[in-house]
Amino acid sequence: MPSVARTVPVTPPQHAGEVPAISLRGVRKEFPGGVVAVHDLDLDIAEGEFVTLLGPSGSGKTTVLRLIAGFEQPTAGTVLLRDRDVTTAPPFDRDVHTVFQDYALFPHLSVLRNVEYPLRIAKVPRTERRERALAALATVRLEGLADRSTTALSGGQRQRVALARALVNRPAVLLLDEPLGALDLKLREQMQIELKEIQRSSGITFVFVTHDQDEALTLADRTVVFSEGRVEQAGSPQEVYERPASAFVAGFVGTSNVLAGETAGTVLGREGSWSIRPEKITVTAVDREAAAGWSSTVGVVEELVYTGATTRCVVALEAGGVLSALLLNGSGDGAPPLGRGQTVRLSWQPEHEIPLM
Amino acid sequence: MTSTPASPTLTRRLQAVLHRRPGLRLTGLLTPALVWLGLFYIAPLALLLATAFFRTNSFTGRIVYDFSTDNVVDVLTTPEYLLTAGRTVGVAVGVTLLCALLALPLATYMALVAGPRSRPVLLALVLTPLWASYLVKVYAWRVLLVPEGGLLGAASPGYGWTAVVLTLTYLWLPYMVLPVYAGISSMRGSFLEATADLGARPWTSFRTVVLPMLAPAIAAGSVFTFSLSLGDYITVQLVGGTHQMLGNLVYSTFSVDLPFAAAVAVLPLLVMAAYLLTIRRTGALSRL
CATH class of the missing domain: 3.40.50.300 (P-loop containing nucleotide triphosphate hydrolases)
Structure with a gap:
């Protein structure tokens, strides 16, 4: 028996009412x-x-x-x-x-x-x-x-x-x-x-x-x-x-950073699957408090991948699971360079937590 | 290792010399083939041409080694000989066209439609006629074409030009299918879809893209079908009834009057030379 087709109604945003090409x-x-x-x-x-x-x-x-x-x-x-x-x-x-x-x-x-x-x-x-x-x-x-x-x-x-x-x-x-x-x-x-x-x-x-x-x-x-x-x-x-x-x-589309199951429960206090884009995540020293209203969690830097303009920082969370953060290799804000094995705090604004179906 | 101690060094030195001197290497590779070509193709051809300008003593039957253009002029001016030449070319053209007509759809199917597994099988099937002897095949057609009461019964065209063209087409078809197949194989990919996409109906697409792209391949195949038909004399003897082609003329006169036979043989040579020169323009000769 064929599965029930999930058709997504797709209407173009502009030219509403016109004959589509x-x-x-x-x-x-x-x-x-x-x-x-x-x-x-x-x-x-x-x-x-x-x-x-x-x-x-x-x-x-x-x-x-x-x-x-x-x-x-x-x-x-x-x-x-x-x-x-x-x-x-x-x-x-x-x-x-x-x-x-x-x-x-x-x-x-x-x-x-x-x-x-x-x-x-x-x-x-x-x-x-x-x-x-x-x-x-x-x-x-x-x-x-x-x-x-x-x-x-x-x-x-x-x-x-x-x-x-x-x-x-x-x-x-x-x-x-x-x-x-x-x-x-x-x-x-x-x-x-x-x-x-x-x-x-x-x-x-x-x-x-x-x-x-x-x-x-x-x-x-x-x-x-x-x-x-x-x-x-x-x-x-x-x-x-x-x-x-x-x-x-x-x-x-893009790098997935998915928090699901227990990890989501621990980190976000909510069940389900959530996606957070790597460039939305800020990496700071573990003893620094996250900005007010931001979600945050702690983990250990597992891998640092330097790609020229950016560095991808892969962090193993204490709560389980892995999150990547994308850091722009700008002039820096005086923060000490990251090293593997270092414990860091990841934080992001809650609006960047995207619920996945 | 049982070779003598001297031989490896000798081989090595020879290899070194050949490696340093590409000219020498090339000479070594080409000499046998060139000697063969010169000795067995070019020299006899020159002798043939030369013989055409001798004459035969009509009483003794011996060749007289005097320069004379009589035979050549005779062949080139006698209407009967020219008519025979014309018919021979006609048969060769007919066979070539028929081969092309049959080969196009067949090769198209093999190259574009057939699956990768049936493709080699089809290729082998196309080649199977080449496994049997030429004479066996022609005699088979002779039996097949027996006028009335043969295998074909009343459908048989009988012995004559039709039978000659049919038999020769059967004989030379593989030589047309193979280059055309190779040509069509190079059209895999989106060519045909592209023509349709750009607005061409199937016939237009065939005329404007398929045929021009295949022209060199068809020309390459036609070199075989045309030249092989042009020189044939056995098929016409067996299924041609009373008809004659240039080859028969040479065959029936060469023991009596060799210079005359040589002069006749010059005719297909001229036709073939003209044909190859025409075809060279399509670039087909680089595809043989």
Whole structure:
């Protein structure tokens, strides 16, 4: 017997009352062999919104993307694009373009001809086609490479060509399937900024799949967190990060610091599971009293992980359990440097104790 | 270790010399193949060309070693010979097209649809015809194609050009399937989805992306199917009825008039050279 589906009603915060760009109603995808990739999903994505679908591999986020693109047909439910039912429409009949993880540039065509491709299919006259393709290449800052072969490009450049090709005839929705996965960190950060800029200036709805929580939070107007084919939480990056709805979200987005069971009872005086973000925790000498109204507990420093700008301080609590605190390596406030084995006091404001379901 | 004490040092010194001098290494590796190529391919070809410009004494049947363009001019101007050449090219083109038509869906299925477990099985099945002797296969087709009363009964096209094209297609199909399969395998990933995603219907996607991407592979396969068909004379003898191809012309004259046979043999050489030059533009020759 299938478990009762927990559908999370997800309505975009802005453009209330307008027709959503994408609307998934009770969408379910079951693959042969009985694997259910997506469980009864209800999701509306507003016009011009930048939505990231975040989740570990196998959580169903890519399947959702493929359902919107039309590469997969849902087992049940409907897919609406601007109120048009496209549930069974083939990919070429949807005003949606995809930037693929492997870019899928056509190796027999030059950069310019790759970008011109969707315009050629749409039978746009030659001169206009060229103009628009060059303009699209300019938005991704590749105008100098128009006549290059795509096989002679670096990963970052290919990614830009794929982006230009997908944007050139201004689709209603752009889908991006972990497009930055193959790039190195610096390039990825730069592309994130550019993507955000392109999205803002073009006003096209972006749906971006990633398993990288930083990326998901950086880019999104709204982040949808997936786990095992279900939406765990959907909301602004702040909401998802500061108010995780479940232990899964708390753990997957950011570092989870969960106090549960007896530990929660001892430390907080309350039962249940509670999450406290590491950067909300202050570390002080054990003999110093916590500020008035703050929660506090005592423990022994187990590990200090220096990562440049910050130091992660892992503390084994006397009450049992472990909490991490994130310390900014600023100029310091005269406090003596921490050492392993030292007993310290951890304190935080009670408003940062997030109840988990 | 039972080797003599001197030999390891000698081997080592040889290795050291070869390591220091890549030119010497390369010469050593290439010489046998080049000698083979020169002795058994280039030299006979030159002799063939030279022979075409000799003539035969019609009374004694002996070759007269005088330079004469009679044979070549004869072959190039006699309508019957040119017609035979044209038909031969026609058969080769037909076989190549048919092979490409059959290989495309088959290779597509093998490369993109079939699972990783059935893929090697299918590949082996494509190759099985190559395990049997050429003659056995052609005789099998001869039996199959017996006009009326054969295995095919009234459906048999009988002996003739159709039978020749069918038999040759059967014989050379694996040589087309393999390169096309390799070509399609390189299209795994999102290419086909990308064309559909960008608005192309299946036929447009085939025309604008699949075919251009496969052109080098098809051209590579066609080098085999075309050249093998062009030089064939046994199949046409067995299932071609009274028809003749260039190979038959060479076969039936070479014992009587060697210079003339050599002149005829120049024709498929010219066709093949022209074909390879055309195909070189697609980049197919680097995929053989």
